[in-house]
Amino acid sequence: MSATASDKRVVDRGSARERLLAAADELFYEHGVHTVGIDTVIARAGVAKASLYSTFGSKDALIEAYLVQRFEERNERVRQGIAKHDEPRAKMLAVFDVADAAISKPTYRGCAFINASAEGLPGGVEEAVSARARGWLRELFTDLARDAGIKDAKALGDQLGMLYDGAIISARLDRKKKAAQAAKAAAAVLIDAAAAR
Amino acid sequence: MSATASDKRVVDRGSARERLLAAADELFYEHGVHTVGIDTVIARAGVAKASLYSTFGSKDALIEAYLVQRFEERNERVRQGIAKHDEPRAKMLAVFDVADAAISKPTYRGCAFINASAEGLPGGVEEAVSARARGWLRELFTDLARDAGIKDAKALGDQLGMLYDGAIISARLDRKKKAAQAAKAAAAVLIDAAAAR
């Protein structure tokens, strides 16, 4: 259960950069960016310490690369999830289905951006990537609300964003697997109420 | 801006125990339980290291005491906030006013329990107190929903809890001061929809 270098499983495919990112992704997400040391990452990646520093330059840069990768992967999953639907309302609700799928995974440990922000110092690299990731989703909700013809699209976008975050937090801290579905039901009520106005 | 022992302000009232708790409260909340070291806490408290260890026994125990104190203070604020109202519906909404008041403070840095849980190792003392604090609020919402005669009080309680968490997260990470008011508006919609069913 501890995140020491004695965790012997090794990432064994691709370049040193790819292996480092894969190892960082697993370890940072599971145990936290602060808790996991460089030695643990390179042991998991099966890579020399010098390779990490010649590739990324610092631990902070590795953390940033890890978060950017998570950011892009999540966006892609959301894009694919909403592309299955035509109506803006269905697209908004589909975002919660994407969250539900993530929560269902046994390795789920909450939102990487929220976790990293809480761990890191204020003003660190974590917060910068986190802000981008959060802004992206907020804008998506707002744009979809506008497409749905809702007057105060910004207000609804913010409310859906809060529901989304609340579901993520509850799924992690309360181990509530159905949090995203509960949030989706609430989102439907909010969307319909905003549309009726 | 850094949390080093050079931060010279000193807590100067009460017993060693009280000064340590006051210093821990300020420092742990502002910079995180993991980031702040023992030396910083004792410097702020104006107390010797041996006093900390004879009083609390370990840093973990101090963290736990800090969280329990936050837990009790928050509960008291919520109790007082809802006591101003008679109707269950108004009581539920009043919880968001309590959050709003906390968010308005310049020292606001989000939910101490969420922060500490994200920082600490899974299964640490942080999670235990955090679970108690979260469960308490969830039950409060559910009980009030039941008082309001709502059929699926548990479902509404969970939804309001998620909105609450989402507001807290947004207030911290997006620096959205009005998050609690936006969440309150959404909560009103959800309550009325649940009551109509």
Added chain:
DNA sequence: TGGACACTAGACAGACCTGTCTGTTACTGT
């Protein structure tokens, strides 16, 4: 007066962390 008690100051051990550096091995293109 004197002993118990609570506290202070700070050195110290042992662990862990990031980042640098040396030296070695293996592959690749000319």
Added chain:
DNA sequence: ACAGTAACAGACAGGTCTGTCTAGTGTCCA
């Protein structure tokens, strides 16, 4: 064949952290 490159292993420096321990100080009460 040989230079260049990329990677390896791991020692090391310099710092931080928790927690222990010694020694000295002040205060209260019998």
